[in-house]
Amino acid sequence: MKAPTMMKALRKLAAGDRELVLADVPAPHARPGWVVLDVGYAGICGTDLHIVHDQFPSWPPVTLGHEFTGTIRELGDGVEGWAAGDRVVCEPHSLACATCHLCRRGLAHLCAQKRSPGWGIDGGFAEQVSVPAHLLHAVPEDVDDLAAGLAEPLAIVVTAFERMPVQPGSTVLVLGPGPIGILTALTATAAGAGRVVLVGRPSSAARLELAAKLGIEVWNSTRCDVAEAAYECTRGRGVDQVVETSGTAGAVAQGLGSLRRQGRMCVLGVSGEPQIPVPWALAMNRAVDVAFSLSSSWSSWDAALALLARGAADPRPLATVFALSDWEQAFAATRSREVVKALLRPTPPPPDPRNPQR
Numbered sequence: 001m002k003a004p005t006m007m008k009a010l011r012k013l014a015a016g017d018r019e020l021v022l023a024d025v026p027a028p029h030a031r032p033g034w035v036v037l038d039v040g041y042a043g044i045c046g047t048d049l050h051i052v053h054d055q056f057p058s059w060p061p062v063t064l065g066h067e068f069t070g071t072i073r074e075l076g077d078g079v080e081g082w083a084a085g086d087r088v089v090c091e092p093h094s095l096a097c098a099t100c101h102l103c104r105r106g107l108a109h110l111c112a113q114k115r116s117p118g119w120g121i122d123g124g125f126a127e128q129v130s131v132p133a134h135l136l137h138a139v140p141e142d143v144d145d146l147a148a149g150l151a152e153p154l155a156i157v158v159t160a161f162e163r164m165p166v167q168p169g170s171t172v173l174v175l176g177p178g179p180i181g182i183l184t185a186l187t188a189t190a191a192g193a194g195r196v197v198l199v200g201r202p203s204s205a206a207r208l209e210l211a212a213k214l215g216i217e218v219w220n221s222t223r224c225d226v227a228e229a230a231y232e233c234t235r236g237r238g239v240d241q242v243v244e245t246s247g248t249a250g251a252v253a254q255g256l257g258s259l260r261r262q263g264r265m266c267v268l269g270v271s272g273e274p275q276i277p278v279p280w281a282l283a284m285n286r287a288v289d290v291a292f293s294l295s296s297s298w299s300s301w302d303a304a305l306a307l308l309a310r311g312a313a314d315p316r317p318l319a320t321v322f323a324l325s326d327w328e329q330a331f332a333a334t335r336s337r338e339v340v341k342a343l344l345r346p347t348p349p350p351p352d353p354r355n356p357q358r
């Protein structure tokens with residue numbers, strides 16, 4: 001038997017560990033129905049920080065990384081419709097059971113059995129990753145690898161708008177200027193909103209500045225009373241829709257305070273707390289609709305790729321790319337919010353002397 005090819009993978013080795021390890025592991029082989037990808041880019045997200053600190057369930061030893069794009073390297077037996085060299089992204093809903101009431105409703109992304117790459121099975125912070133072929137989506141020719149590397153957060157946003165569609169010409173307030181907030185503002189605009197405002201705190205000044213450069217109207221939440229400003233700019237009516245991406249009690253109150261009667265709020269922000277105070281009487285008085293959105297639906301992926309292909313939402317300005325070997329800097333920059341979105345590049349191209357930026 002020949003020795004397995006080894007590759008680098010960024011792993012959590014055991015529950016209780018607070019450190020990741022860049023380890024040498026055997027490269028995967030494609031089992032029946034699965035494919036092996038050469039990973040192009042893999043995004044670091046807040047969930048990865050939670051996984052490191054055991055604040056999100058994981059099955060170590062496991063390679064992290066649930067947001068990635070890659071090129072098919074090897075096909076397992078029985079895989080049809082795909083070929084080596086195809087550029088793809090992958091829904092992270094591996095090991096969903098296909099038989100529970102949620103899977104049968106077409107909601108495999110909410111299946112209790114699912115074990116995603118990056119926490120349930122080995123993920124994309126590695127040179128190669130093995131995934132089920134039925135979760136792949138083809139990357140359109142007009143979408144480059146970097147944009148495709150950001151398809152997952154965009155699919156998360158599209159899923160939120162499946163829960164709470166944008167009405168043509170409506171006023172949409174987005175709370176929280178992280179990558180999801182900025183992508184939400186871009187998507188709301190692409191979906192036909194009349195006015196979109198992104199709200200953030202001065203601690204996120206760099207992110208607000210970037211959003212403004214992308215043409216998004218931004219409000220600094222310490223410079224104004226957000227609810228008051230929302231009422232003022234809508235001639236006392238209140239905004240039609242709010243998307244909450246920050247997970248903080250203050251933002252939830254601002255959102256409900258900004259809505260018109262029978263306005264709608266969609267919640268994407270994950271709170272670190274099991275309970276947060278909500279201005280319940282105000283929500284009742286406004287007769288608001290609130291929808292919570294979790295994970296990404298099957299239909300959101302091709303929709304996200306279509307938005308990328310049209311250039312309707314271009315996430316590339318959000319990205320800072322690090323070599324896999326520089327993962328510590330990438331995680332530190334994510335934690336400190338120095339960057340909007342860090343992506344790891346497991347197989348960097350040869351260095352270009354004219355451009356030291358990776």
Ligand SMILES: [Zn+2]
Pocket residue numbers: 045046047066067
């Ligand atoms: Zn994520």
Ligand SMILES: [Zn+2]
Pocket residue numbers: 096097098099100101102103104108111112113
């Ligand atoms: Zn299921």
